[in-house]
Amino acid sequence: MKQYEESREHGFHALRHTCASVQLDARETIVAVSKWLGHSDPSITLKVYAHMMPQADGRGRTAMDAWFAGGSETISPDSPRLPDAA
Incomplete structure (x- = not known):
């Protein structure tokens, strides 16, 4: 019998990533999203989510x-x- 194993690709982390991506696509500021995610610096958020920011x-x-x-x-x-x- 396989035991359930949590992964970053599934569960809460995926929901968190989706929420941040949707917010950035809606043109929310990187600073606001960074605060919501609890990142210590907006540059961390920018490194992870820059591809989601519209032109x-x-x-x-x-x-x-x-x-x-x-x-x-x-x-x-x-x-x-x-x-x-x-």
Whole structure:
């Protein structure tokens, strides 16, 4: 008769990993997820879950373009493009 043996791939650890992955996919901050997981440093969380973080969709480039153009528009985190010039 086989005895039940816990593993990291099954059970609570898998649930924990799934929860963190879903939160990051929903664009929750790495700092918040790190605190929830009890990691001592967000860099630990980032090393494990970086592949689950969505692409920035060009938000950084858009913000820099607006800054260089001298615009005072606020760049929305949900919009990947610069606002249309008036």
